[in-house]
Amino acid sequence: MAEPLAGRAAGGAADAWFRRYAPRPxxxxxxxxxxxAGGAPAFYRDWARAVPDDVEVLSVVLPGRERRLxxxxxxDMERLADNAAAALLAVLDRPTVLFGxxxxxxxxxxxxRRLEASGGRRPAALVVSGRPSPRRLLERPSxxxxxxxxxxxxxxxxxxxxxxxxxxxxxARELILPPCRADFQVIGRYAPELHxxxxxxxxxxxxxxxxxxxAWDAARWGxxxxxxxxxxxxxxxxxxxxxxxxxxxxRVLRSVHETGAPADVPSAAVQPADLPxxxxxxxxTARHAGRSDSGKEREAVTFAPAYHERRIxxxxxxxxxxxxxxxxxxxxxxxxxxxGAVGWAEGEFGTVVVRSGGTxxxxxxxxxxxxxxxxxxxxxLDQALAAVQVEGWRAYGWAAFELSYPLHGLPAAPGDTPLAxxxxxxxxxxxxxxxxxxxxLAPEDLDTLEQRVRxxxxxxxxxxxxxxxxxxxxxxxxxxxxASVAAAVEEIRAGHLTKVILSRVVPVTSPIDMxxxxxxxxxxxxPARSFLLRLGGWETAGFSPEIVARVTGEDxxxxxxxxxxxxxxxxxxxxxxxxxxxxxxxEKEVFEHAVSVRLVAEELGEVCTRESVAVDDFMxxxxxxxxxxxxxxxSGSLAPGKTAWEAFGALFPAVTASGIPKAEGCELIRxxxxxxxxxxxxAVLTVDADGTVDAxxxxxxxFRHEGRTWMRAGAGIVAHSTPERELEETRxxxxxxxxxxxxxxETEAKPLASAPDEQSAALAR
Numbered sequence: 001m002a003e004p005l006a007g008r009a010a011g012g013a014a015d016a017w018f019r020r021y022a023p024r025p026x027x028x029x030x031x032x033x034x035x036x037a038g039g040a041p042a043f044y045r046d047w048a049r050a051v052p053d054d055v056e057v058l059s060v061v062l063p064g065r066e067r068r069l070x071x072x073x074x075x076d077m078e079r080l081a082d083n084a085a086a087a088l089l090a091v092l093d094r095p096t097v098l099f100g101x102x103x104x105x106x107x108x109x110x111x112x113r114r115l116e117a118s119g120g121r122r123p124a125a126l127v128v129s130g131r132p133s134p135r136r137l138l139e140r141p142s143x144x145x146x147x148x149x150x151x152x153x154x155x156x157x158x159x160x161x162x163x164x165x166x167x168x169x170x171x172a173r174e175l176i177l178p179p180c181r182a183d184f185q186v187i188g189r190y191a192p193e194l195h196x197x198x199x200x201x202x203x204x205x206x207x208x209x210x211x212x213x214x215a216w217d218a219a220r221w222g223x224x225x226x227x228x229x230x231x232x233x234x235x236x237x238x239x240x241x242x243x244x245x246x247x248x249x250x251r252v253l254r255s256v257h258e259t260g261a262p263a264d265v266p267s268a269a270v271q272p273a274d275l276p277x278x279x280x281x282x283x284x285t286a287r288h289a290g291r292s293d294s295g296k297e298r299e300a301v302t303f304a305p306a307y308h309e310r311r312i313x314x315x316x317x318x319x320x321x322x323x324x325x326x327x328x329x330x331x332x333x334x335x336x337x338x339x340g341a342v343g344w345a346e347g348e349f350g351t352v353v354v355r356s357g358g359t360x361x362x363x364x365x366x367x368x369x370x371x372x373x374x375x376x377x378x379x380x381l382d383q384a385l386a387a388v389q390v391e392g393w394r395a396y397g398w399a400a401f402e403l404s405y406p407l408h409g410l411p412a413a414p415g416d417t418p419l420a421x422x423x424x425x426x427x428x429x430x431x432x433x434x435x436x437x438x439x440x441l442a443p444e445d446l447d448t449l450e451q452r453v454r455x456x457x458x459x460x461x462x463x464x465x466x467x468x469x470x471x472x473x474x475x476x477x478x479x480x481x482x483a484s485v486a487a488a489v490e491e492i493r494a495g496h497l498t499k500v501i502l503s504r505v506v507p508v509t510s511p512i513d514m515x516x517x518x519x520x521x522x523x524x525x526x527p528a529r530s531f532l533l534r535l536g537g538w539e540t541a542g543f544s545p546e547i548v549a550r551v552t553g554e555d556x557x558x559x560x561x562x563x564x565x566x567x568x569x570x571x572x573x574x575x576x577x578x579x580x581x582x583x584x585x586x587e588k589e590v591f592e593h594a595v596s597v598r599l600v601a602e603e604l605g606e607v608c609t610r611e612s613v614a615v616d617d618f619m620x621x622x623x624x625x626x627x628x629x630x631x632x633x634x635s636g637s638l639a640p641g642k643t644a645w646e647a648f649g650a651l652f653p654a655v656t657a658s659g660i661p662k663a664e665g666c667e668l669i670r671x672x673x674x675x676x677x678x679x680x681x682x683a684v685l686t687v688d689a690d691g692t693v694d695a696x697x698x699x700x701x702x703f704r705h706e707g708r709t710w711m712r713a714g715a716g717i718v719a720h721s722t723p724e725r726e727l728e729e730t731r732x733x734x735x736x737x738x739x740x741x742x743x744x745x746e747t748e749a750k751p752l753a754s755a756p757d758e759q760s761a762a763l764a765r
Contacts, residue, residue, distance in 0.1 A: 017087035018058040021048035027056035030096040034104030038180035073182035077190045081110035092121035105131035125255035129205040133220035134192035145188020159238045201229040207240030216389035306391035307439040316457025318342045318431040324456035327515040334396035335532040345396040347426030354420035356412040359384040378645040395687045397422030401677035404653045408663040421536030469510045469741040473734045482723035500659035503714030511744035521740035529696035531684040542701030545624040549651045553691030556638030564596040565589035565630030568732045588720035593630040603650040608636030626735040644693045657681035680712040700736045
């Protein structure tokens, strides 16, 4: 590009390059639109009339199209971009955003690069739509340059932007094919350079069902731009921008207002500080969160493509091995057990943090990317996970009970507390059937991890102490809880709701060893799932009696296992048998269970095909540590178009830990309980790259957060409930945990009476 742009022939007069469907010579800003391969300028005709009166839309007319039909088509990117850039100089007299879709995105990018190199006027922003990153184009070059006419037609059919009746009409095909042949030459021979990086703010927009543009690739546009201002995902396929025209135009218009960059400022003068704040919430846009702490722009990174794996035989006990790994870990970790199969994750290569306003994805050393919650918090979470560019990943983490607020239309909890926190680990161990699968992102870590696993297995799971920390399960806050139950019964009898689960907190004021407590508690319980974690400011050890949901990614099979109805399980065979018979006879317990099963069936019906929803097991008895429950199992198959996260959202929070109806139950819980629940009655879960979600209900657990440790348990309250019986149920449940509180090594076990008032007050905050 030695010759200045202004001195070049523009492949025709500058005005010939642009079609103004709604001329606005006094407009204060412009949008210049580059079309997809084979597209006509009319592709953007409706845009011209949809923008405000002070904005003018110019649609690019390539040689060989429309009124330039007599000119020879340009068939290589370099000449095309050179000439288009020269023509653009004439219209950059006011803030101008370049927008390109599909092939047009690459053309607009190359034009921007040339304008910046010229040192003169440059665009205010660049928006690329429906186009893989330059890195991916280099990794997977397009074969379309060698396509014959039939292959071109088949390709166009697959994209879905050209009506079949036109492609089937021989005369129409003769008009469509020539510009496609030329543009396919441009696409097929285009090999983008990754340097220099443009400094013009760059926004990436794509459709969530566009198979040609994977969501995880979008962030890699940051490799060619120092100012990746956002990643915006809209519903639809490759031509999503036709039905979503209003949303796309809105986001393009924001690019003008957010940058405020003058049209004639050389690129070197625009500094990273001009980026919009990552904390400034713009609805409907995913924003790149900015710079490193040093204030310098980070180089974009290409994330690790896959885990490096090694399988070893393991003679030690799976649970004690994973607990020992946790005991010696200095990093965040999650242990998740599914009926003997143990997964253990350590380190945070990637994090996905959900808040009421959106979800933040951090991968490696890359800047955070935010996904807005304008289509719901779980949709934002789904989009963030779809952008994780690590082959075969499994994420581990938790969802707080307060995630239920946005799901059920309740006001957000005070502050900006995370509602969920998932981690894509640096290393992972999966133990099952006498072997351990080791997975690391850095191959040099495999030997170290193997040594750690073998050392952990050799420890044999010994806790080293038979002493226990005691907590006042019997009496702490008993009067307050009785009063809460009585008030709830009155609301239920008044017809405000059918059922609610209210809980009580019992503080643990002596330090405990969480991994040792987990191991001892797991030996004394038979849970549906168990977990031990230190992640996102929380430490938890728990023995979940049921799952919120399991959704299998491969076939969309959904399972829920509600438990409702409780009696003590104390080890006396005759007494336990009597309590079991009492469960089946108790009108309150049977009613509570039946209405819970009915609601779960309705929730499955919202996301599954109606004919697939089934009650596989109704009201059997499940023994869970110190209690026995009435239990049922329901299942269904996801309906077409429904996702695992929609299934999770339909079932969350579990009916057995919230209420019926759920919105009213959650609202009453919020009023009646003195502190947010956090992880209690939320979920600890794993999520696989294939879409499988396995979520355990967080009950029968001990929690540590912000320097405090406590247990929490609740009871299902219906119209027939009595305060004393519901209080006793919380005691029965808490004993599943309280019997196994192992003191921290450096402390003596100290029995507790009622906790001091200041401790109660602290827990209530």
